[in-house]
Structure formats: structure tokens, C-alpha cells
Amino acid sequence: MDRAERNALTVAIVLLLFFFVLIVYAAKGLKIDLPTCVTDVQPFKEGKLIQHAPDRYELHVVAKMWLFDFNQGNTEIEIPAGSTVDIYLTSSDVVHGMHINGTTVNLMAIPGTVNYMRYKFDEPGVYHVVCHEFCGVGHHAMQGKIVVK
Numbered sequence: 001m002d003r004a005e006r007n008a009l010t011v012a013i014v015l016l017l018f019f020f021v022l023i024v025y026a027a028k029g030l031k032i033d034l035p036t037c038v039t040d041v042q043p044f045k046e047g048k049l050i051q052h053a054p055d056r057y058e059l060h061v062v063a064k065m066w067l068f069d070f071n072q073g074n075t076e077i078e079i080p081a082g083s084t085v086d087i088y089l090t091s092s093d094v095v096h097g098m099h100i101n102g103t104t105v106n107l108m109a110i111p112g113t114v115n116y117m118r119y120k121f122d123e124p125g126v127y128h129v130v131c132h133e134f135c136g137v138g139h140h141a142m143q144g145k146i147v148v149k
């Protein structure tokens with residue numbers, strides 16, 4: 001191996017290591033972790049928003065053709081700013097996506113499974129929730145709203 005090759009390899013390895021260390025730090029240190037598939041919650045059929053404390057919520061979302069059921073058929077919910085929400089997501093038909101605009105929440109809704117992610121809504125505003133996994137002819141209209149007051 002000549003010198004230029006070794007230098008190029010060293011630069012590439014250092015860059016990738018830097019990249020990797022930062023990602024692991026964000027996931028473990030800052031707890032911006034990837035969604036986890038939870039096995040202790042059974043797939044559910046109805047959306048539910050449960051309040052545990054003034055700023056603690058549990059949100060059970062059912063994605064279906066072609067809406068997000070956030071709370072007993074409602075596609076829009078309201079929570080106070082500063083709330084921490086435990087989001088559980090499942091699908092009652094096909095594979096859907098769920099991205100909450102302006103946040104790091106980016107999940108897949110897979111029938112038969114429950115995906116989980118926790119998010120704290122610090123900033124008030126309207127958060128649009130979109131399906132970003134093709135799910136049939138009504139896919140483009142599949143969206144919901146989380147209003148943070």
C-alpha cells in the first residue's frame with residue numbers, strides 16, 4: 001500500500017469513527033433513541049389518549065386506511081405545551097408510516113406489532129402528522145393533527 005492510499009484510508013476511517021461516535025452519543029447520551037418494538041403491549045384496535053399527570057400522557061395510535069385514530073376515532077388531539085408523551089403505534093390493516101412534522105418522531109405502523117417512542121412537546125403549535133409509507137389510493141390524504149397549547 002503506498003502512502004497516499006494509507007492517508008486516504010486514515011481520513012476515511014477517522015471521519016466514519018467521528019460520525020459513529022456522535023450518533024451513539026446522541027442515542028445513548030441525549031436519549032434520542034430509535035423507535036423500539038415493544039412486546040409487552042398487545043396490538044390494540046382503538047386510539048386512546050390517557051393522561052397520567054398534568055404533563056404526562058400515553059397516546060395509543062391506530063393507523064388505518066386512511067387516517068390516524070388518536071383518541072376514539074379522533075384524528076386531532078390537544079395537549080398542553082411541555083407534555084411528555086409515550087407514543088404507542090399500531091396498524092389495523094396495512095403498513096403505514098407516522099411522522100410528526102417538526103419532531104424526531106418517525107415511526108412505522110406495522111399490523112400485529114406495537115412501536116414505541118417518547119417525545120416531549122416543548123413548543124406550542126400545530127404538529128401535522130403524516131403517513132409517509134404508501135398505503136393505497138387514499139395515502140395522500142392520510143394525516144392528523146396534534147395541537148400543543
Ligand SMILES: [Cu+2]
Nearest residue numbers: 096131135142
Ligand atoms: Cu397510511
